[in-house]
Amino acid sequence: MAEQPRVPPEMFRFATTERADLHTAVLHAFGEAAERLETVLTADEVRDGLRTAEWAVAPVGEQELAGALRQLAGWGLLDVVFNHAGSFATAEEYERKNLQYTLTRRGEAALAGARHAMAVLNSAGALQTGVLDAIAERLGELERLLSDPDPRRDRRIFAALLELECHLDALRDNTGRFNGELQRLLRVEAAELSTYHEVKGATVAYLQEFAGTLEQRGDTVAAALRAVAGHGVDVLHARALNGAELPEAPGTDGATAWLAARAARWEALRLWFAPDDGEVARVRLLHDLARRAIVSLLEVLDRITDSRRRSSSAAADFRTLARWFAGAPSEDDAHRLWDAAFGLGSARHAHLGHADAELIPAGVPWSEAEPVEVSALLRTRGRNERMGRTGRVRDVDRLRAERRARAEKERAELEAAWSALATTGAMRLSQMGELDHDTFGRLLDLLGRALAERPDSTGFRRAVTSDGRVEIVLRAPDDGPNDGAVAVLRTSEGWFRGPDYLIDVRSIEAPHDREAGEGLHRWVVGA
């Protein structure tokens, strides 16, 4: 691979210093002089050139200009020539006019570079179908010329080849530039929507027209290219070289370099229109690009139109709100505004309810409805022990513990009652004699349960407490219910009189402890 070409180090320094304006203007003055075929200028002539130039440069002093010229000469852009032929009356005049300047090769290149750069900056890329037509025409002409072996045609071949190359360059440059602009257009964010609309509309129409005929034109060019290649590319280049009439320069082999450049251009042409098998012609890529660009331009436009419309009004909304917040009379007003505009606030509700809310009829005043259960810790214990500490009161645990304790106590009482009631076998109710009030309550309950059952075939009624732990078997007195035997039970609260049933109270094997506890609890609550 060839080495990457290097730009001489100080070639473009003139365009980057503080005096870039002056330096550029001076170079341009030389350029314009060259067009008048004047290659050597004195300082005075340079100043005249600056004055007549189209662009405005502030008038420069002699010293200043001399400094600029020296500087440019220092960078190798100008050569200093001593004019010994002139006649000078004074020493001062000699010093001023003796020195003449001329552009070096490097200076010419720098000027050309600067001009080209400005041209590229200022030009708009374009896709010209005309260029494609011109390429096809030149190729057709070459084909015709090559068919004629007369060496007098060589000059025309040379000219046609150069034109062809120019058209190719134009195509490449413009396409590259156009694509660049297209991509910028797709990325555009800051542009005014209306401008964007126009640009886009024009671009889409343009692309559609271009893409519409591109394929066919590309094919024409490819065909012409193959026809020319049929005569032999070497032949073409050899004859063009002949027609070029290159000047003989001693020590350099201009012809070889020239032919190499032509071969490279030809290769580029081929790549564009008729590459080897397996490669995609660039003109085809261009076609795809144009189509894709049409689609994405339309998409982008829709998206931008949409988001602009929405977000520009939303941005206005937010700015309006910012003004309102800044001008809110109080913090509370600001909070209200926040609530109204953003609606991000949470709902708020009581979390303590009744265990069974349906027991309280709708429509009673709050003061008459039962209050909800608030953890006592909050009012009492919480105040002394828990306050100031972090962490939550474990209401639920506490409640459970309380319930469990209560259930255990009740269970113990029950146990006592059962053991008091338990009979060692069937016995008469009247034999119970004296009972304490609680035990009597249990007994009554048992009797009630038993009496609610229907007697079985042998006349026994059986019942079990709801926890299933105590069974009672009851039977009317042997000598019939009508014998009038009355049992009298005495409690601390008074007397109980009733038929003297035969009863047998038995403890069934204790089920699982916990279940029993809860069952018991329920039973007690139910009772």
Added chain:
Amino acid sequence: MSSLANQLVRAEKEEIARAIRTLLRRPLVSQHDDPAAFDLIRKRRQPLIQWFDYFCGWRLVVEPRQGYARLIKVRTEPSATRPARRRRATRAPFDRRRYTLLCLCAAELLTSPVTTIGMLARRVVHAAAVESEVPAFDPVRSEERAAFVDALTLLEQHGAIIAMDGATDAYLDDEEAKVLYRVDTTRVIRLLAAPVPPSRIASGSWDALTTEARYGGDEPTETQRNLWARHSLIRRLLDEPVVYGDELTPDQWAYAASLPGRRLIRRAAEEAGFVLEERAEGFLLVDTDATATDTRFPDDGSHAKVAALLMLDLLVSVGRPVTAARLDAEATQLLRRFPQWARAYQSDEGGPRLAADALAVLTMFGLARRTGDRVAALPAAARYRVDPAVQEDS
């Protein structure tokens, strides 16, 4: 129906109820900070959208791909008790400055999909300079930076911006901090819930913000009036701790008292998993697992709340309005009695401060009201009264 089908129906009902309450608590649920809740809402979005539309006329937008669900809560009676809060330990409410910066940031964020904290700050500086009614923003001052960071963290919390590199907090100490954000512009826009765009309202008439055209404005038809009564009543019920009859308009009260009205309210409460309490003076919804509430009462979450419960006992037992001074004295006495407790208030004027904070809690929950110099318990306060019978028992 098979028992499996029954189970499924029940699971669905429970899920919908939970999703409704989650959305009431947080009107913007994001996948990034609560994936489980978001999934639930996404799964049940159809019935949820219908539910909110039917009962309260609120729009629910679920964006399964963008990863958020937004309940566009139109607040019929904007309240000052639900401020935006700083995402710091103090959870202090936003001030006017922070709200202003939040809005300016949101406006600037709409212009580009990616930005850095420094670029955003510069744009806000410009934006503030352009608006004559907004004080200039000066990020050199650290308190301004703190306000700016609070506004950004709120936007981050709602997923409107995502820090892809760096942390917003770094800006507190260093104005040169580098934080890269990706902006979700549609979500920024979705933060606004007001049915009328603020930019179309003449300044100063904020009430117009929440006026919804669907209810017919000044000349509503019969249908529109009914719809308004239903939606506004259920909205209040779903959002407020207590709704008293005397705060309702005649239309709303008539609707609440009508048979279809009561049936609808009951259905709404049941489907959302609330327990409805209907009393002579008004209604309230009980949310037993506290999903749909930002704060709880009674609770020991703060000293003010504990004090509030005790103040409430005083207000209820006295049975008539008491002077604010009496409450101050009560609070002072409390502080004196428990010197180890509530240290933040154990200083000069701590009593009145505690009393004021406690009263704020009670007001927030619709349990007490201050009129001039006097404070009275409201009817629902009786829910928390100390029942003599209960006391004896324990």
